[in-house]
Amino acid sequence: MNDHDYRNTSFKNYDFELGNKKVEFLEQFFAKHPRAQNHYTHVNEKSSDLNVLFREIYFHKCAYCGTNIEVIDSSNFEVDHFIPKDILKQSIPHYDFNYINSILNLVSSCKTCNRSKSNFICNEEEVELIHPDKNKLKNLFKRKEDFSIEIHVDYAKNSNIENFFKKLNLDSQQKRIEYLIMEMKDFCKEYEDEENEIISHIKSIIMQIENKRRKLY
Numbered sequence: 001m002n003d004h005d006y007r008n009t010s011f012k013n014y015d016f017e018l019g020n021k022k023v024e025f026l027e028q029f030f031a032k033h034p035r036a037q038n039h040y041t042h043v044n045e046k047s048s049d050l051n052v053l054f055r056e057i058y059f060h061k062c063a064y065c066g067t068n069i070e071v072i073d074s075s076n077f078e079v080d081h082f083i084p085k086d087i088l089k090q091s092i093p094h095y096d097f098n099y100i101n102s103i104l105n106l107v108s109s110c111k112t113c114n115r116s117k118s119n120f121i122c123n124e125e126e127v128e129l130i131h132p133d134k135n136k137l138k139n140l141f142k143r144k145e146d147f148s149i150e151i152h153v154d155y156a157k158n159s160n161i162e163n164f165f166k167k168l169n170l171d172s173q174q175k176r177i178e179y180l181i182m183e184m185k186d187f188c189k190e191y192e193d194e195e196n197e198i199i200s201h202i203k204s205i206i207m208q209i210e211n212k213r214r215k216l217y
């Protein structure tokens with residue numbers, strides 16, 4: 001049993017079970033765009049409230065790697081098509097324009113995961129495991145003590161899971177450093193009431209790490 005979601009830090013435990021969140025989102029969406037069929041165009045508009053509301057569904061975290069708005073700014077969040085748009089060109093009967101651009105197929109993602117994921121496509125069985133809204137991702141991967149991500153041993157022999165993991169570079173140094181920053185920031189928040197020298201020191205270290213990271217990526 002892998003009960004710690006690799007996208008969460010030791011201090012903040014978000015539950016990615018969506019429940020009615022997307023239904024409630026659509027109520028607000030249709031209040032603004034009653035006749036819209038393409039949800040993507042409006043959700044993807046960075047200046048729109050809907051873009052912010054959409055990211056809120058995923059706690060302002062990347063649904064794939066877990067990096068959050070305190071580590072990367074809002075301009076580095078994108079709206080991912082879980083089943084890629086390119087599939088429309090292949091005219092696979094199961095998918096049509098309305099489904100591909102509907103809220104059900106849209107996932108909040110960091111730019112690096114979205115760009116790496118690109119045209120990744122999996123079979124229906126794997127969709128059940130990999131689509132973040134199915135809330136099974138937390139079982140597929142785990143966070144190691146050195147903050148890198150690895151495939152859970154139960155799925156080590158599943159080649160589609162492995163392809164997805166590699167395609168998104170979930171074991172990259174960038175993801176590791178982003179998690180480190182997130183963990184340190186959450187630590188500071190946890191103890192911010194006891195503002196003291198140690199917390200101030202950690203905050204200055206976070207700034208140093210962030211400066212180095214900016215030069216690297």
Ligand SMILES: [Zn+2]
Pocket residue numbers: 062063064065066067109110111112113114
């Ligand atoms: Zn990501």
